[in-house]
Amino acid sequence: MTSILTNSSAMVALQTLKSINGNLSDTQNQISTGKAISSAKDNAAVWSISKVMETDVSTIDSITSSLNLGQSTVSVARQAAESVVSKLQSMQEIAVNASSDNVDHSTLTEQMGQLAESIKSVIGSAQFNGLNLLDGSSSGMSMLSSFSRSGNTITTSSLTVEAKDLLNGAYVAKSAFTGTTGASATGDTFAMTLDATTGTGDITFDTSTLAAGDTVSLTISGQKVSYTLSAEDMASTSPSALVATGLKSAIESLGISGLTVDYDDTSADTLSLSNTGGTALSVTGQYANAGSTDLATLDVSTSTAAAASVEKLSALISQATAVASYYGSTETQLSDQADFMSTLSDAMTTGIGSLVDADMEEASARLTALQTQQQLGIQALSIANQQPQTILSLFK
Structure with missing residues (x-):
């Protein structure tokens, strides 16, 4: 039976065309955004997981930035401590020379004073972003170094960098x-x-x-x-x-x-x-303390006084070397941790991509196929809409 009120063929063709147009719209959206899942309606479970992971990646990137800032601060302290060691070694050479009687003790005393002031200047300028770990103005610094997630529970850990007061000699909390x-x-x-x-x-x-x-x-x-x-x-x-x-x-x-x-x-x-x-x-x-402020009391005005200063300078060199070594190992630790966190961020970003990113080759092939289906659907709908017109021939 042919009806001019109900065109079943046209209805089927129309529904098919709507489905094709919907799939075509989804594919075009994937191509334009680069994501197979760009909103919760695409896949609520996967979208939710990806957003939690994106938050974690953002946190990891912030931790990495903090570690890099801490590494730069420690690097300045290390280089300053190494400079202090070098200058103390120069002072010890002067003290050794002054241990002899036939030298110009006045000139050597002046050189010692200049080196002492240079050491204080180095320590005083060893700051990064306003933080100086060597002049006694800071108790150190602490920064987040990692975090882990178990469901909604976040666990963090921190790294602490101690301040070593080279200016006043209080390298550690001491009790006598x-x-x-x-x-x-x-x-x-x-x-x-x-x-x-x-x-x-x-x-x-x-x-x-x-x-x-x-x-x-x-x-x-x-x-x-x-x-x-x-x-x-x-x-x-x-x-x-x-x-x-x-x-x-x-x-x-x-x-x-x-x-x-x-x-x-x-x-x-x-x-x-x-x-x-x-x-x-x-x-x-x-x-x-046997700190750097004691440098002003070092005496090379006589051979006897200079000989006594040699031993004290040896102790100061040992202490300053320990400080430089501490900041050297700490800098390496911060660098390694920052590298690890950066690698972890990259791995998690790759994981998020595997969940939500679109396969562009597949999307391109699907787009071509759907465009062809759309053209055929339009043609089928046009043919179906022409069928009721054949009834007119019955009335001629």
């Missing part, structure tokens, strides 16, 4: 004293009072964080004694014992009436003080 009886100790200071007739007290020395060139001193009722740690002391099995015995001898040489100092071999780092002299005694302790 601990008190056990009637004493107050705060690490680098010590204080106690010995009663006039029965006063006793112990002083325990802690050299675990000290370095060659550091000085530990005690002042007993206005009279000061001190002991400076040498490189050989620090290399020994018990530097604390050397400090204790050295200060014991120095205290005894003061000849303070009624004051006795005992040294117990079983507690090699402790001195026990006892006062029976009838006058209360105050005992205070002070620890002094």
Whole structure:
């Protein structure tokens, strides 16, 4: 039966053409955007995964930028520390030359002063983006180094870079004293009072964080004694014992009436003080860094003073070298971590692309096929629409 009201052939052709046009629109969108999934309606699950991964990539890129900034800051500190080492070596050469009697000590003293000022200038200018790790103005810096995701839970880790105060010599937090009886100790200071007739007290020395060139001193009722740690002391099995015995001898040489100092071999780092002299005694302790500010006190005006300065400069070189080595290894660590995070970002970006990017070769072939189908669909619809006109021949 042929009907002029219902053209089934045209309806089928129209639906087919609509489907072809829809597929053609999707293909053209893929070609124009380069993505097979550009919105949630294309594939909600894959689109959601890709957006989470894109957020992670953005975070990783920010971490990489932070690591690169930290690496640049550390690089400046390393180069400055290396420069300080070089200048200290030059100062040591001058001190060695000044150890002889037949040299111009005045000229050598002037050269030492110029190098000391140069060192301070180098340290003072060793800043990057306003942060100086060498002049004591900063406690260091911390930065995110990585993060991981487990569902909606994010776990991060950080890298911390310590500041090494080359200008003032405070390379690490140091403690020199601990008190056990009637004493107050705060690490680098010590204080106690010995009663006039029965006063006793112990002083325990802690050299675990000290370095060659550091000085530990005690002042007993206005009279000061001190002991400076040498490189050989620090290399020994018990530097604390050397400090204790050295200060014991120095205290005894003061000849303070009624004051006795005992040294117990079983507690090699402790001195026990006892006062029976009838006058209360105050005992205070002070620890002094062997820092670069001490360079101003280096003396090469005589051969004897210059010889003493050689040992101190050796300790300073050792400390500055340790600082340069620390920043060198830290710079390598930051560089390696930044490289890893950059590689991770690239890998994740590739993974996102495999999920949402369009296959352009396939899309091009599909576009050609759909354009052909569209033309055929239009032709089929045109033929189907002409069928009711054949009914007119029945009425002639």
